[in-house]
Each structure stands twice: as C-alpha cells, then as structure tokens.
Amino acid sequence: MVILAVVLLAVVMIGFTITRSTGTPLYASLGVAVSEAIIEQRAEEMGLNEPIVVQFWTYVTHLLQGDLGVSRISRIPVAEDIALKLPATAEMVFFTLAVSFIWAIPLGVRAGLRPDGKLAKLGEGMAQFGVSVPAFWLGLLFIFLLYFLPPRLPEPLGPLPSLFPPPLGRVGSGVTPPEMVTGLYTVDALIAGDFRLAWHTLWHLILPAVTLSLTSGPPLFRVTRSAVSEAVSSPFVEAAYSYGLGRRTVLIRDVLRNASPPVLNLAAMTFGYLIGGGVLVEVVFSWPGIGSYAVWGMDNSDYDVVLGVVLIAAIIYVILYFIVDLIQFAMDPRLRD
Amino acid sequence: MSSGPANGALLTLSGVEVTINTLSGPVHPLQGVDLEVYPGETVGLVGESGSGKSMTLRSILRLMPPGGAITGGSVKWQDRSVLDLDTDELQAYRGADVAMIYQNPVSALDPLLSVERQIVDAFKANRETSDGVAEEFARDALRDLEFGNPDVILNRYPHQLSGGMAQRVNIALALACGPSLILADEPTTGLDMTTQIRVLDLLEQQVHARNAALLFISHDLRAVSRVARNIGIMYAGQVVEFGPRERILTDPSHPYARALLECMDLRTGERPRSIPGLVPRMTEEYELCAFRDRCPSRMAVCDEERLPVHELGRRGRLLCHLGPDHG
Numbered sequence: 001m002v003i004l005a006v007v008l009l010a011v012v013m014i015g016f017t018i019t020r021s022t023g024t025p026l027y028a029s030l031g032v033a034v035s036e037a038i039i040e041q042r043a044e045e046m047g048l049n050e051p052i053v054v055q056f057w058t059y060v061t062h063l064l065q066g067d068l069g070v071s072r073i074s075r076i077p078v079a080e081d082i083a084l085k086l087p088a089t090a091e092m093v094f095f096t097l098a099v100s101f102i103w104a105i106p107l108g109v110r111a112g113l114r115p116d117g118k119l120a121k122l123g124e125g126m127a128q129f130g131v132s133v134p135a136f137w138l139g140l141l142f143i144f145l146l147y148f149l150p151p152r153l154p155e156p157l158g159p160l161p162s163l164f165p166p167p168l169g170r171v172g173s174g175v176t177p178p179e180m181v182t183g184l185y186t187v188d189a190l191i192a193g194d195f196r197l198a199w200h201t202l203w204h205l206i207l208p209a210v211t212l213s214l215t216s217g218p219p220l221f222r223v224t225r226s227a228v229s230e231a232v233s234s235p236f237v238e239a240a241y242s243y244g245l246g247r248r249t250v251l252i253r254d255v256l257r258n259a260s261p262p263v264l265n266l267a268a269m270t271f272g273y274l275i276g277g278g279v280l281v282e283v284v285f286s287w288p289g290i291g292s293y294a295v296w297g298m299d300n301s302d303y304d305v306v307l308g309v310v311l312i313a314a315i316i317y318v319i320l321y322f323i324v325d326l327i328q329f330a331m332d333p334r335l336r337d
Numbered sequence: 338m339s340s341g342p343a344n345g346a347l348l349t350l351s352g353v354e355v356t357i358n359t360l361s362g363p364v365h366p367l368q369g370v371d372l373e374v375y376p377g378e379t380v381g382l383v384g385e386s387g388s389g390k391s392m393t394l395r396s397i398l399r400l401m402p403p404g405g406a407i408t409g410g411s412v413k414w415q416d417r418s419v420l421d422l423d424t425d426e427l428q429a430y431r432g433a434d435v436a437m438i439y440q441n442p443v444s445a446l447d448p449l450l451s452v453e454r455q456i457v458d459a460f461k462a463n464r465e466t467s468d469g470v471a472e473e474f475a476r477d478a479l480r481d482l483e484f485g486n487p488d489v490i491l492n493r494y495p496h497q498l499s500g501g502m503a504q505r506v507n508i509a510l511a512l513a514c515g516p517s518l519i520l521a522d523e524p525t526t527g528l529d530m531t532t533q534i535r536v537l538d539l540l541e542q543q544v545h546a547r548n549a550a551l552l553f554i555s556h557d558l559r560a561v562s563r564v565a566r567n568i569g570i571m572y573a574g575q576v577v578e579f580g581p582r583e584r585i586l587t588d589p590s591h592p593y594a595r596a597l598l599e600c601m602d603l604r605t606g607e608r609p610r611s612i613p614g615l616v617p618r619m620t621e622e623y624e625l626c627a628f629r630d631r632c633p634s635r636m637a638v639c640d641e642e643r644l645p646v647h648e649l650g651r652r653g654r655l656l657c658h659l660g661p662d663h664g
Binding site for chain 1: 398400403424428429430431432433436437439441444445446447448449450451458459462463494496497507510511513514
C-alpha cells in the first residue's frame with residue numbers, strides 16, 4: 001500500500017510537470033481570434049497565473065477529495081467522462097486478453113511441450129505476423145475484408161452480405177445500449193436478460209479484440225513457450241514421470257504451475273499496456289474508450305483530462321500487479337518465507 | 338545371452354543403444370549395454386562422467402531426453418519387453434516396478450508442492466488407496482528414514498530442506514511407489530561426507546527391509562563398493578566388466594578397470610593418478626574397443642576385430658581381447 005501511494009504520487013508529479021510545460025489550454029478553449037485582455041482574464045479564471053507549486057497543491061488537494069478536475073473544453077468533470085469511457089476500454093481489453101488466452105497460451109504450452117510440432121510452427125508464424133504488423137493497419141484490413149469488400153464483390157462470387165457490422169463503436173446505429181450497471185455492454189445486456197443485445201455487443205467487440213490480440217499476444221505466446229519448455233525439462237518433471245504419474249497429472253501439477261509466474265506477470269503487463277496502448281485501434285473502430293479521450297485531451301492541452309487518464313491507468317497497473325503478487329504469493333512457498 | 342526369465346532376472350538389458358540427436362549431430366551415449374539385476378540384490382555401476390551410467394538408468398525407465406531414443410537392443414522386465422509397453426503400461430511399470438532416486442535431491446522435488454503432497458501423490462499413483470493411508474505411509478516412511486519429527490517435515494517445501502534431508506525425502510518418494518527395483522543415480526554426490534554415509538546406510542537398510550533390488554551408480558568406487566554386491570565397470574557406453582565385488586575390487590581383468598582401481602587406490606597414500614589419454618567422444622560409434630587408444634595392453638587384434646564377450650561364471654562378464662586369464 002505504501003508502494004502504491006509512492007507510485008501514484010510520482011505519477012502525479014511527473015504527469016503534472018509534463019502537461020504544464022507543453023502548452024496552454026487558453027487558445028484551444030477560446031480560439032485564436034480573441035484579444036489579449038480576454039486571454040488574460042481567462043488565464044486568471046483558470047488559475048494559470050498562480051505559481052506552479054500553488055497550482056500543484058490545488059490539484060492534489062482536489063485529487064484527495066476524489067476530484068479529477070473538469071475538462072476545460074467540454075466543461076464535463078473528468079471523473080464523469082472516465083467513468084463512461086473506462087468501461088468501454090476495459091471491455092475491449094478483457095476480450096482482447098480472452099482471445100489471447102484462447103490462442104497464445106494454449107499454442108505456447110503446446111510449443112513448449114513439442115517444439116518441433118505443427119502447432120508450434122503455427123504459433124510462431126502467428127507471433128511473427130503479429131509483431132510485424134501495426135494494429136491499426138490490421139484493423140483496417142479486417143474492416144476492408146470482412147465489412148467493406150463482400151457486398152462489392154463482382155458477379156460470380158458476390159455480392160455477399162458483410163460478415164461484420166460497420167465499425168461504428170460499441171453498438172450499431174439506432175441500437176440502444178443496455179442500462180448501465182458495470183459499464184461493460186455485454187455483461188449489462190446479460191444482466192438485463194437481453195440476449196440479442198448481448199450477442200450484438202459481442203459482435204461489435206470481436207474485431208477490435210482480435211486485432212489487438214494478434215498484435216499484443218505474441219509476447220504471451222513466446223513467454224508461455226519458454227516457461228513451459230523450461231519447466232518441462234526440470235529434473236522434478238522427469239522424477240514425477242518416474243514415480244508413475246500420468247502425463248496429464250504431471251502437466252497440470254508440475255509443468256503448468258511452475259510455468260505460470262512469468263505468464264501471469266506478462267498478462268498483467270499486457271492488460272495495463274492495452275488500457276492506454278489500444279488508442280489507434282480505438283480510433284479505427286470508433287471505440288469511445290479512454291485512449292481516444294486522452295488523445296483528445298492532449299490535442300487541446302486539456303491538463304486535467306490527460307492527467308486523469310494517466311492517473312487511472314497507473315492505478316490500474318498498480319492494482320493488477322498487486323493482484324498478481326497475491327496470486328504468486330499463494331502459489332509459491334518460496335515467496336512466503 | 339545367458340540371461341532372461343529362465344534364470345529369474347528382474348531386469349535384463351541386452352545390447353542397449355541410445356542415440357540423441359542434438360543440434361551438432363547425433364550422440365551415442367549407450368553403445369550396447371548388457372546388464373542383469375536379480376531380485377533383492379544390489380548392483381553397482383562405476384564409470385567416469387559421460388560413460389553412460391545415468392543414460393543406462395534412464396533407458397530402464399524409458400525416460401529419454403529431448404531428441405533421445407533407444408535405438409537398439411532390448412530392455413526386459415522379468416519376461417516383458419519394456420520397449421514394447423504402451424503409454425498406460427509404461428506408466429504402470431514406472432514407479433510400481435522400478436523407481437528412481439535422483440542425483441540432485443532438491444531439484445528433483447517440485448518446488449511448489451509440500452513434502453506430504455509429493456509423497457502422497459507418488460503413493461497413490463501406484464495403488465488404489467485413500468489419502469489417509471497415503472499420509473500414514475508418508476509419516477512412517479519419514480520416521481524410517483530417521484526424521485525426528487515427520488509431521489514437521491511433511492509440511493515443509495523443498496527449499497526448506499537441506500541436501501541430506503531432501504535426499505531422504507527422495508528415497509521416501511521412491512519407496513512410496515513400492516517398487517521391486519530402485520535405481521539410484523549418484524544419490525550421494527552432492528552431500529558432505531558424513532551425510533553421504535548416513536544416506537547410503539539408510540538407503541541400503543530401507544531397500545533390504547522391503548526386499549527390493551538396488552541398482553546404484555556412481556563415479557565413486559568406494560561408495561559403490563560399500564553397498565553393491567556385484568559391480569559393473571562402464572566405459573564409453575558399455576559395461577566392459579561385471580562381477581562380484583570381491584573380484585572387481587581385487588583382481589579385475591579389464592585394463593580400464595585396473596587403471597580405475599589404481600587411480601582410486603587410497604592404500605598407497607600417493608596422489609591419485611589419472612588415466613593417460615582422453616575420455617572417448619560419444620559422437621562416435623565404436624566398432625572396435627573404445628579404450629584401445631589409452632590401453633597399456635593394446636594388441637594387434639584390438640585394431641582388427643570386434644570385442645569378444647567372455648562370460649565369467651554365473652555373474653561375470655568381460656569385454657576385452659585379453660580374456661579373463663591374462664597376467
């Protein structure tokens with residue numbers, strides 16, 4: 001908990017300094033065609049003429065009361081916007097990781113067990129592809145191939161219906177989102193008992209999630225592969241076989257347990273990275289997440305917006321690592337001593 | 338072959354060959370190993386590192402390293418061919434018939450599991466039983482292995498054990514499988530002198546108490562002669578001489594066995610000598626005697642003909658052109 005406080009204080013200080021030193025929100029909020037007097041008046045209103053230390057103090061005291069400030073452009077409190085946009089990003093990131101857990105982890109396990117097998121080669125091929133292709137480009141390619149192209153195919157083949165909905169955010173136009181409970185549309189739709197809507201929101205999630213998973217999953221594949229291959233060649237695994245334990249038992253009891261720490265760590269890191277790092281994919285799929293929100297804030301030198309997002313991302317990181325530490329603490333007796 | 342189920346051997350290896358495909362080409366760690374182990378007896382194998390001792394044990398359990406395979410010969414358990422067992426039969430054979438004790442006791446234990454869990458799992462893998470019976474066994478086994486407070490040890494994890502304690506836990510694991518043959522791969526190498534003797538004595542005592550046979554390998558002739566009634570000398574992936582302890586320790590026939598004895602001879606008080614020449618490279622497959630480059634008794638025939646096998650009585654064998662009766 002002490003570490004958490006220290007990390008967050010450092011993030012606030014660094015973030016505050018950087019945002020204040022890279023521009024002023026005055027012109028963005030007023031336009032350029034205003035007189036010096038109005039600019040000066042506005043700066044006074046916004047507290048920009050105060051010494052930087054005083055500004056920082058004001059920010060931190062507000063922060064401690066749970067106040068992340070107000071957007072200087074939209075005049076909407078940052079906390080409100082984040083509460084609205086964070087679930088959108090979180091949902092996308094959850095599904096991205098879910099997709100990665102479907103392909104990267106099993107293929108990594110398989111590749112660790114049988115490095116020369118077909119599945120190992122498939123995994124390595126996907127990993128090579130994923131790291132060499134930019135996520136936004138892959139997203140555009142998917143949209144082109146699965147949404148744009150099929151209805152425009154010439155006679156003998158087409159026209160075919162689009163396989164995926166147009167990339168218009170979390171729900172199609174004219175569809176009402178489910179009532180907000182968790183902010184995750186698929187979950188909220190299920191809570192509301194509306195399976196059609198749940199299916200609809202899931203359908204909108206698949207392409208962004210697959211795009212992000214293909215580009216952020218390769219490290220998970222590789223780390224899983226090397227962790228499993230290291231575990232499987234440990235003396236205690238051979239010993240377990242020599243006692244007459246079955247293949248499946250040894251795999252679950254010895255190999256996977258011992259291979260899991262680096263994979264868990266990387267999964268947490270990937271999650272944290274995707275919270276802010278999926279911006280380009282958010283843009284491509286018109287996903288109203290906090291990545292796009294942060295970029296919008298940066299464009300306008302909207303200090304509180306940028307700092308708010310940075311702070312939330314940092315909090316998520318710290319919490320994730322805390323959870324991973326707890327899991328590893330529970331699993332590994334060596335850490336408990 | 339004079340061996341087989343007819344004369345009641347538990348385990349019969351004949352002409353076992355192992356090939357491992359590595360990135361730098363094939364390696365042949367075993368090049369025709371012949372060996373028998375009879376019920377309840379203790380057999381020792383001695384040889385330098387790289388002579389194929391550990392690989393011999395692994396071929397008995399069919400636990401090959403990546404890229405490795407048994408490429409020739411036969412491994413028989415009583416009258417069944419181990420090399421023909423399917424996955425389920427192999428799993429049933431491992432542990433229940435043959436169990437192994439490893440060289441590095443701490444790394445042979447899963448670091449994430451308690452001592453109790455590991456013994457209980459090994460016990461239950463080899464019989465239909467309840468947790469209660471398995472836990473009872475674990476407690477008794479640890480007590481037999483002279484742990485003063487078994488309940489404390491059962492709840493410990495491998496990193497909380499000393500080398501000697503971990504090796505006794507490994508012995509308990511092998512015993513938990515209830516095997517008729519225990520393989521011991523340099524079980525005392527990493528331990529200090531007094532612990533070595535204690536662990537060896539306990540191992541011997543527990544194996545005998547359970548009427549099991551023991552196949553013990555070491556580069557240390559003294560450790561082997563302490564426990565083994567019959568001793569085999571390994572060189573370049575073959576057992577070049579085999580016989581009763583008394584004969585091997587006093588009057589071996591193979592020139593390599595003699596050289597080994599000389600450099601391990603502590604009675605003279607001299608500095609141990611080494612055998613001149615280089616240890617053979619196992620990337621090569623030896624058609625002729627692999628020791629002839631280092632052999633003081635090399636003859637013309639050694640460079641021309643394959644090694645003859647001399648059977649010396651019921652429990653003796655020699656692979657050398659000199660034969661058993663030379664000077």
